[in-house]
Amino acid sequence: MKFTRTQVRSLLIAIVILVASRSSSFAGGFPVRPHGLLISPSFSYFYANKGWDSTRHLAPFPNSGHFSSYTLQLYGEYGLSRRFTLVAQLPYVSNSYEQTGYKSSASGLTDLEVGLRYYVANIDYRFYFMVQGTAITPLYTNQSLGYGQSGAELKLMFSGSMKMFGTNAYFSLENGFRQYFGSTGPFQDRYNGTFGLNLDKKFKNQVSVSLGGFYSTSTNKQFSPIQYTNKDFSFNQVSLSYGHSFSREFSIFLTGGKFINGRNTGDGMSGSVALVLRPF
Numbered sequence: 001m002k003f004t005r006t007q008v009r010s011l012l013i014a015i016v017i018l019v020a021s022r023s024s025s026f027a028g029g030f031p032v033r034p035h036g037l038l039i040s041p042s043f044s045y046f047y048a049n050k051g052w053d054s055t056r057h058l059a060p061f062p063n064s065g066h067f068s069s070y071t072l073q074l075y076g077e078y079g080l081s082r083r084f085t086l087v088a089q090l091p092y093v094s095n096s097y098e099q100t101g102y103k104s105s106a107s108g109l110t111d112l113e114v115g116l117r118y119y120v121a122n123i124d125y126r127f128y129f130m131v132q133g134t135a136i137t138p139l140y141t142n143q144s145l146g147y148g149q150s151g152a153e154l155k156l157m158f159s160g161s162m163k164m165f166g167t168n169a170y171f172s173l174e175n176g177f178r179q180y181f182g183s184t185g186p187f188q189d190r191y192n193g194t195f196g197l198n199l200d201k202k203f204k205n206q207v208s209v210s211l212g213g214f215y216s217t218s219t220n221k222q223f224s225p226i227q228y229t230n231k232d233f234s235f236n237q238v239s240l241s242y243g244h245s246f247s248r249e250f251s252i253f254l255t256g257g258k259f260i261n262g263r264n265t266g267d268g269m270s271g272s273v274a275l276v277l278r279p280f
Helices: 005-020
Strands: 037-048 050-052 058-060 066-079 084-099 102-109 111-123 127-138 151-164 167-180 187-198 205-217 233-247 250-263 269-277
Touching: 050 250, 111 151, 127 167
Parallel strands: none
Antiparallel strands: 037 066, 037 269, 050 058, 066 084, 084 102, 084 111, 111 127, 127 151, 151 167, 167 187, 187 205, 205 233, 233 250, 250 269
16 A cells, blocks of 8 residues: 555654654753853664554554654753753754655754753752753744644753762653644653663763653544554653763763554654763
């Protein structure tokens, strides 16, 4: 079977959503000093050839179907003061879907996200409570690259560091509530928890594990086996990261992830490499 243009467009939207859900490889939520800058360019790959339907039944895509996505993303944080941090991210995405006798692809800039993070309180400068507001602006007219709708998000964050297993450990918890504006613009809950361990006293090497998920609901309940027209879906994923710091100014993180369950979504696998730069 071949898919209609509407189905393919919705499929690519789904891919963008799934890739965009990936959290940064490094544990976020820790303060950037006033007038300090953090920049993180990253490259990620996402692939799926099977998916869950509305009853959470997992099956291969028809006609050997599979889709993949490559994402180049630039993320940044700038410390405005001791309490406020400006955050922004801009992804460039290239998506493709193939099945027997058919292929479709699209690429371009997607949604620009710009937000303001406020550090509400801390405990002994080791545990931090934060709230962040983000504006979402589409930078495209090709509806194959996203919803094409503006949106807003409110995110709650809690992070900290401690001693555990005889070494330094850290954690980060996030829960973001996002609304896209429009008659069928979905409401989404994006959540993620990360726990990491430093492997040496000089903080050169670290490993972390993350468990996150995505819940989206909309009055648009349309369904196809691969999520294409869906704005109503959910999934959970687990990921493992390794990070190495070459200096205080430069680190690299490698991450692999796997979806563990879902509804109206593809069963995806992902990999990414992220650089973390602190020029000042």
